[in-house]
Amino acid sequence: MRVAIIGSGYVGLVTGSCFCEFGFNVTSIDNDINKIERLKKGEIPIYEPGLEALVQQGLNSGRLSFTTEISEAVSNADIVMIAVGTPSRRGDGHADLTYVFEAAKQVAQHLKDYTVVVTKSTVPVGTSRKVAQIIQETRLDLTIGKDFDVASNPEFLREGSAITDFMRPDRVVIGAESENARKILQELYRPLYLRETPIVFTNIETAELIKYASNGFLAMKIAFINQIADICEQAGADVQDVAKAVGLDGRIGRKFLHAGPGYGGSCFPKDTLALAQTARQLGTPMSLIEAVVEANDQRKLSMAERIIKAVKGKKIAILGITFKPNTDDLRDAPSLVIIPELQKAGFSINVYDPLYNANQGQAEAKPYFSNIEWSENPYHAAENADAVIILTEWNEFRALDLKRLNQQMNKTKENLPHLIDFRNIYNEADVTPHGFQYSSIGRPSLKSVA
Numbered sequence: 001m002r003v004a005i006i007g008s009g010y011v012g013l014v015t016g017s018c019f020c021e022f023g024f025n026v027t028s029i030d031n032d033i034n035k036i037e038r039l040k041k042g043e044i045p046i047y048e049p050g051l052e053a054l055v056q057q058g059l060n061s062g063r064l065s066f067t068t069e070i071s072e073a074v075s076n077a078d079i080v081m082i083a084v085g086t087p088s089r090r091g092d093g094h095a096d097l098t099y100v101f102e103a104a105k106q107v108a109q110h111l112k113d114y115t116v117v118v119t120k121s122t123v124p125v126g127t128s129r130k131v132a133q134i135i136q137e138t139r140l141d142l143t144i145g146k147d148f149d150v151a152s153n154p155e156f157l158r159e160g161s162a163i164t165d166f167m168r169p170d171r172v173v174i175g176a177e178s179e180n181a182r183k184i185l186q187e188l189y190r191p192l193y194l195r196e197t198p199i200v201f202t203n204i205e206t207a208e209l210i211k212y213a214s215n216g217f218l219a220m221k222i223a224f225i226n227q228i229a230d231i232c233e234q235a236g237a238d239v240q241d242v243a244k245a246v247g248l249d250g251r252i253g254r255k256f257l258h259a260g261p262g263y264g265g266s267c268f269p270k271d272t273l274a275l276a277q278t279a280r281q282l283g284t285p286m287s288l289i290e291a292v293v294e295a296n297d298q299r300k301l302s303m304a305e306r307i308i309k310a311v312k313g314k315k316i317a318i319l320g321i322t323f324k325p326n327t328d329d330l331r332d333a334p335s336l337v338i339i340p341e342l343q344k345a346g347f348s349i350n351v352y353d354p355l356y357n358a359n360q361g362q363a364e365a366k367p368y369f370s371n372i373e374w375s376e377n378p379y380h381a382a383e384n385a386d387a388v389i390i391l392t393e394w395n396e397f398r399a400l401d402l403k404r405l406n407q408q409m410n411k412t413k414e415n416l417p418h419l420i421d422f423r424n425i426y427n428e429a430d431v432t433p434h435g436f437q438y439s440s441i442g443r444p445s446l447k448s449v450a
């Protein structure tokens with residue numbers, strides 16, 4: 001079976017290399033010639049654990065190829081997947097579908113024999129049907145059901161663990177409405193079927209909505225536990241114990257109940273906005289999701305406020321700027337809100353992030369920040385700082401040499417340096433003996449417990 005994937009970004013690359021690993025022939029297409037030239041050499045433009053090896057394996061096997069030429073790849077394909085970006089449109093938060101619709105037009109021009117055209121990008125309800133309509137309008141000679149079908153097959157990959165998520169998913173969702181399309185897509189996912197992965201077949205609109213409902217719900221869980229953390233801080237309760245006990249209820253589940261500085265990334269912020277927008281458009285406003293968006297924006301600001309209130313001094317060291325560990329993604333990361341707020345309040349900022357400690361990384365991050373000092377390691381970042389803030393829970397921050405860290409910092413007897421842990425990876429009892437004032441999220445201070 002031959003698969004053509006339009007868009008060699010994050011989703012396209014992971015999906016393509018994993019299907020190739022299953023034994024299918026995959027052509028990954030992108031109109032960025034530089035990207036394609038690099039990919040042909042096995043160079044990956046993004047950081048995703050395991051992806052480079054998988055792409056290299058695919059290239060070596062001869063089953064994975066990269067091209068800027070859509071024509072041949074689409075004409076020869078049994079399945080064409082559209083995996084282009086759907087950024088938030090400026091102003092209204094709606095997903096910008098320009099790239100999806102453009103891809104649909106181009107695909108239409110090159111369709112030959114029966115092909116299933118799949119929307120893999122996260123697209124609002126109704127988009128896949130619009131894709132079918134565009135194909136029909138572009139190629140009046142084609143008949144839906146006979147020459148092509150359109151299906152929706154959303155992805156549930158997490159950055160940083162995308163390969164495992166692909167290979168061992170909780171479920172596969174396929175929105176398809178013809179027997180032919182269902183059969184072909186079932187065949188594509190057969191290797192997972194053998195591992196007893198549930199495959200949920202639905203109509204097209206349902207599959208599209210499942211994606212938004214999943215991300216909306218997960219975002220809501222995070223916003224919920226963050227507000228519970230605020231209550232814990234006032235009430236002297238411990239949010240980690242609350243989350244654990246609440247999550248032991250099988251109806252709730254333990255995952256995605258880690259309180260922190262607010263969710264970021266390329267998905268939750270964009271998808272919650274798009275879901276709210278779709279709901280409003282359909283005349284069924286979703287006040288819950290609108291509140292989640294608002295709470296999360298507020299969360300990031302309130303993190304900055306609590307630093308500004310606590311730290312008397314001039315310099316702050318930030319450990320971790322990506323929206324979560326194991327990714328180089330800065331999109332909608334809490335750091336993008338918190339750092340400028342601290343600068344506005346007069347603090348100078350040192351940053352250390354494992355993926356942005358080299359010159360090239362810093363150049364890539366430059367457009368996101370201004371006037372920050374880049375550091376080579378956490379201790380370098382802590383030099384003369386009044387506070388160290390852990391913003392992202394990279395593994396290398398979990399076992400810092402706290403004594404050494406403290407020695408670098410600005411301090412007086414009356415004013416000990418702060419370690420502000422927004423990911424709860426330390427305990428107060430382990431940190432304070434090293435001469436820090438420690439604070440974290442939603443956990444009672446030892447002083448208030450005593």
Ligand code: UGA
Nearest residue numbers: 155156157158159222256257258260263264265267323324
């Ligand atoms: C998310 C979903 O988890 C994937 O299932 C989905 O496929 C993907 O979006 C997408 O739509 O493509 P991702 O954005 O990579 O994946 O990252 P997550 O691991 O979900 O984390 C998102 C944000 O929530 C991060 O900022 C993280 O720090 C935060 N988070 C997560 C918390 O604050 N607490 C938690 O308990 C979990």
